[in-house]
Amino acid sequence: xxxxxxxxxRFLRTMRFDKPDRTPYFEEGIRKNVIRAWRRQGLPKNTDIxxxxxxxxREEIEVDLEPGPKLxxxxxxxxxxxxxxxxxxxxxxxxxxxxWSRRVRDWQTxxxxxxxxxxxxFFLSMGVYGWDRFSEVIRLxxxxxxxxxxxxxxxxxxxxxxxxxxxxxxxxxxxxxxxPIGGNDRPLLSPQMYExxxxxxxxxxxxxxxxxxxxxxILRTFANTRILIPSILKWGxxxxxxxxxxxxxxxxxxxxGEFGPKLRLIGGIDLDALRCDxxxxxxxxxxxxxxxxxxxxxxxxxDGRVREDVPFENYVYYRQLLEKVTRA
Amino acid sequence: xEAEAIIDAVLDFDQExxxxxxxxxxxxxxxxxxxxxxxLIAAMDEVGRKFSAGVFFVPEMLMAAEAMHAGLEVLxxxxxxxxxxxxxxxxxxxxxxxxxxxxxxxxxxxxxxxGYRVIDLGVNVSKGKFLAAAKKYQADIVALSALLTxxxxxxxxxxxxxxxxxxxxxxxxxxxxxxxxxxxxxIGADGYSSDAAGAVSMARSLVSA
Numbered sequence: 001x002x003x004x005x006x007x008x009x010r011f012l013r014t015m016r017f018d019k020p021d022r023t024p025y026f027e028e029g030i031r032k033n034v035i036r037a038w039r040r041q042g043l044p045k046n047t048d049i050x051x052x053x054x055x056x057x058r059e060e061i062e063v064d065l066e067p068g069p070k071l072x073x074x075x076x077x078x079x080x081x082x083x084x085x086x087x088x089x090x091x092x093x094x095x096x097x098x099x100w101s102r103r104v105r106d107w108q109t110x111x112x113x114x115x116x117x118x119x120x121x122f123f124l125s126m127g128v129y130g131w132d133r134f135s136e137v138i139r140l141x142x143x144x145x146x147x148x149x150x151x152x153x154x155x156x157x158x159x160x161x162x163x164x165x166x167x168x169x170x171x172x173x174x175x176x177x178x179x180p181i182g183g184n185d186r187p188l189l190s191p192q193m194y195e196x197x198x199x200x201x202x203x204x205x206x207x208x209x210x211x212x213x214x215x216x217x218i219l220r221t222f223a224n225t226r227i228l229i230p231s232i233l234k235w236g237x238x239x240x241x242x243x244x245x246x247x248x249x250x251x252x253x254x255x256x257g258e259f260g261p262k263l264r265l266i267g268g269i270d271l272d273a274l275r276c277d278x279x280x281x282x283x284x285x286x287x288x289x290x291x292x293x294x295x296x297x298x299x300x301x302x303d304g305r306v307r308e309d310v311p312f313e314n315y316v317y318y319r320q321l322l323e324k325v326t327r328a
Numbered sequence: 329x330e331a332e333a334i335i336d337a338v339l340d341f342d343q344e345x346x347x348x349x350x351x352x353x354x355x356x357x358x359x360x361x362x363x364x365x366x367x368l369i370a371a372m373d374e375v376g377r378k379f380s381a382g383v384f385f386v387p388e389m390l391m392a393a394e395a396m397h398a399g400l401e402v403l404x405x406x407x408x409x410x411x412x413x414x415x416x417x418x419x420x421x422x423x424x425x426x427x428x429x430x431x432x433x434x435x436x437x438x439x440x441x442x443g444y445r446v447i448d449l450g451v452n453v454s455k456g457k458f459l460a461a462a463k464k465y466q467a468d469i470v471a472l473s474a475l476l477t478x479x480x481x482x483x484x485x486x487x488x489x490x491x492x493x494x495x496x497x498x499x500x501x502x503x504x505x506x507x508x509x510x511x512x513x514x515i516g517a518d519g520y521s522s523d524a525a526g527a528v529s530m531a532r533s534l535v536s537a
Contacts (some may be wrong), residue, residue: 139391142387187385227382308478
């Protein structure tokens with residue numbers, strides 16, 4: 001076995017339950033304001049945090065999935081759906097990231113992981129950004145389900161054509177569906193409703209991903225979506241990346257126990273522990289990470305973005321401990 | 329007074345039928361307060377139970393609330409001048425620095441359906457505004473929502489303000505995605521709820537305490 005795998009190969013091996021040379025460490029994209037705070041707490045002046053600890057570069061292709069031009073009013077009935085359809089042209093060249101051709105060329109010889117963001121999830125693709133539209137969409141789910149089916153089908157078909165366009169030119173290592181649908185204790189929609197409306201609308205996109213042999217299909221969720229997991233596995237997802245969770249309800253050890261290797265996992269380390277103290281970090285990392293690594297198909301990562309409320313010394317301790325535990 | 333049919337209509341999310349049945353009861357001489365308590369609020373109690381049991385989710389809860397409101401609109405003129413008293417007054421808002429309103433609005437909706445007077449201050453509400461509103465409206469509870477870990481700290485400041493200047497009978501209730509029971513206890517909040525239905529139960533225990 002090579003001792004120097006590329007980050008890309010390392011990730012692929014991990015997701016295939018094969019043996020990588022070491023655990024992948026996703027970069028956490030620590031923001032400038034956090035770095036500024038950490039400099040005051042002891043991070044040396046000319047030190048790049050990403051060079052202090054081993055990390056694996058990960059890039060996400062972000063195509064523009066928003067309606068263009070921007071909708072003045074999101075449709076609320078079937079006879080308004082034409083406006084939505086016309087605003088989602090998958091052939092619009094502006095939907096691809098800038099310098100697309102050059103990036104495609106560079107990706108052919110990449111060493112890092114490349115993921116494709118394929119869908120923004122139910123609420124955002126229905127135009128929900130606040131209460132008024134939220135309550136309108138919720139009402140439509142019950143009062144005009146045909147409209148919701150059709151609106152989601154338009155979004156699903158559009159997302160499928162966009163994915164097809166990208167995958168015709170570049171091979172990706174994973175696809176990411178974002179799904180901000182969790183509440184504190186459960187998702188906002190029942191599993192039945194989520195399958196009937198949302199997962200069904202993902203079918204064209206999942207078919208495109210399957211045809212293009214994208215191996216890892218990630219559902220990136222927020223808060224508690226545990227009861228949706230059987231549904232997402234049924235529909236073809238095979239990896240969960242749960243963010244900002246109620247950690248007891250979404251303990252990855254329990255999820256691995258319940259779903260086994262059908263469900264790859266990214267995340268699982270409670271960010272709250274990093275805010276607390278070294279003992280909390282030690283317990284979190286030492287108790288959770290080894291059994292998950294032993295089962296394979298797992299990338300350890302804090303379950304949220306590291307912000308200013310995580311002290312620098314806690315972050316250093318966490319990263320050093322993570323490295324120690326994952327190399328053991 | 330036949331409450332069962334009204335309760336069923338609310339649970340079926342049937343606004344028209346709820347309104348018709350309420351009117352029918354009024355036409356038969358039923359007491360408006362009894363219809364409110366034994367049918368409409370009772371229906372929402374059942375909604376809360378179904379939500380807690382994982383039978384109802386947010387869409388069902390919201391549609392049931394709208395059906396309840398349809399009945400309440402019919403009842404409204406008949407309640408004016410009656411002895412109806414709100415079960416309590418609750419000032420609610422999302423704390424300063426946070427513009428999220430969906431969770432707060434769901435909680436406000438359920439509290440109103442449970443018979444509370446709700447003063448909704450909106451989003452990005454400063455510490456002082458919560459206390460000022462609580463005093464102005466003689467509130468029983470100040471309910472705080474936050475969706476960001478960075479704005480949870482503001483909750484602590486509001487709770488401290490209420491404890492220092494609000495008087496012993498003014499309670500605090502907190503909730504929101506990053507908020508936990510232990511966080512709530514740590515900042516000295518009187519109550520915590522992880523969802524809208526739970527907020528009603530907590531409000532009941534806080535107001536009667």
